[in-house]
Amino acid sequence: xxxSTNQPRRTLxxxxxxxxxxxxxxxxxxAAGWRVITCSRHPFPENCPxxxxxxxxxxxxxxxxxxxxxxxxxxxxxxxxGELHALVNNxxxxxxxxxxxxxxxxxxxxxxxxxxxxxNLFAPILLARGLLEELKRTHGAVVNVTSIAGSRVHPFAGxxxxxxxxxxxxxxxxxxxxxxxxxxxxxxxxxxxxxxxILSPGxxxxxxxxxxxxxxxxxxxxKIIYVLCTETSSYLNGAEIHINGGQHV
Ligand SMILES: NC(=O)c1ccc[n+]([C@@H]2O[C@H](COP(=O)([O-])OP(=O)(O)OC[C@H]3O[C@@H](n4cnc5c(N)ncnc54)[C@H](OP(=O)(O)O)[C@@H]3O)[C@@H](O)[C@H]2O)c1
Numbered sequence: 001x002x003x004s005t006n007q008p009r010r011t012l013x014x015x016x017x018x019x020x021x022x023x024x025x026x027x028x029x030x031a032a033g034w035r036v037i038t039c040s041r042h043p044f045p046e047n048c049p050x051x052x053x054x055x056x057x058x059x060x061x062x063x064x065x066x067x068x069x070x071x072x073x074x075x076x077x078x079x080x081x082g083e084l085h086a087l088v089n090n091x092x093x094x095x096x097x098x099x100x101x102x103x104x105x106x107x108x109x110x111x112x113x114x115x116x117x118x119x120n121l122f123a124p125i126l127l128a129r130g131l132l133e134e135l136k137r138t139h140g141a142v143v144n145v146t147s148i149a150g151s152r153v154h155p156f157a158g159x160x161x162x163x164x165x166x167x168x169x170x171x172x173x174x175x176x177x178x179x180x181x182x183x184x185x186x187x188x189x190x191x192x193x194x195x196x197x198i199l200s201p202g203x204x205x206x207x208x209x210x211x212x213x214x215x216x217x218x219x220x221x222x223k224i225i226y227v228l229c230t231e232t233s234s235y236l237n238g239a240e241i242h243i244n245g246g247q248h249v
Contacts, residue, residue: 010138011084012229013075013131015039015062015123016091020196021145021225024218025088028226037078039071040091062091062123063115072130084134086229089124089168090145094161094198103158113160120164125171132182139183141229144172146190148244156200165190169240176238185237187228191221192244212245 012029016022017038026036030052037056044057055078060071076082095112097103103112128135128142135142149157150165168188175186193203195215207215221243227233228241242248 009033009035010086011035011037011079012086012088013037013039013084013127014088014090015127018042020198021191021194021218021221022090024222025090025225028219028222029229032226034085037075039075062119063093065118065122065126068123068126069130072127075131076134079134081137082134083137084131085138085140086143087128087131087135087140088143088145088225088229089127090225091119091123092145092147092161092165092198093119094157096158096200100200102156103160105159108158108160116158116160116164117167120161121167121171124168125175128175128179128186132179132184135179135184136182140185141233142175142179142184142186143225143228144168144175144186144188145225146172146188146240148190148192148242148247150190151248155206156202172240173238180237185228185233187233187236187238188240189221189224189228190240190242190244190248192216192242192247194218194221194243206247210245210247211249214245216243216245 012034014025014036017026018040029036039058039060041061043059044054058071058074061067124144146169147165149162150169172186172188179186193206193215195217224243
């Protein structure tokens, strides 16, 4: 996709860019000429695989609400003209029990449950609310990354993760209603089994049941995120798009 030359450069804020779906999303937006500001716990990687500098990376622990609000202030200072065109809430955590076992409603420790909700649900609303003025200025878009596990019991995804993603789908609906009149669209994507490090051993058994009989690739997710942040989706608001090869049918 060639960079657009007749438009001012647009800016995306993306959480959790260092691996998987986030990584593919940076590549997709950068190729289209966007500036991408990334957020994650680790510092700016010296051997960054795309063209950006430390001024385009914010080190933040999204499991900590105070640190998240501090990051919002830092992000605002890095936005020229106070404009943000898109926010993609992609960072997500899915804790496991001993030996990689599934944590259910019966054995998820209280602290783990809180941490999952802080990263997967509360950080997205802290960021979106904190950057609302910047998004309003551009008639921007928010994309929340939910999961197929938010709408059905999944053999590997734990109970805290699944309920946080169900709540994030609900949050998307509420935000679409509140942000829509302000000119900001809010949608979600719900990936199924995407070929990243979050997958558990045994996923091949699930793949046999998927109508398309294969995993999705991070780029197949990234390109839908791109559509949700651009003109092609100008009348889409409050949707949750399933990207799962038909796994949900
Ligand atoms: N892969 C799948 O099949 C699949 C399926 C359904 C939904 N999803 C969702 O898609 C999203 C991306 O998944 P993925 O598989 O690409 O994830 P991943 O490879 O596990 O990457 C997670 C990202 O989140 C960041 N992160 C984790 N904890 C953080 C924290 N406390 N503060 C800030 N950043 C944090 C990580 O960076 P640092 O380590 O540097 O902090 C990393 O960049 C997640 O929301 C996931 O739930 C994935």
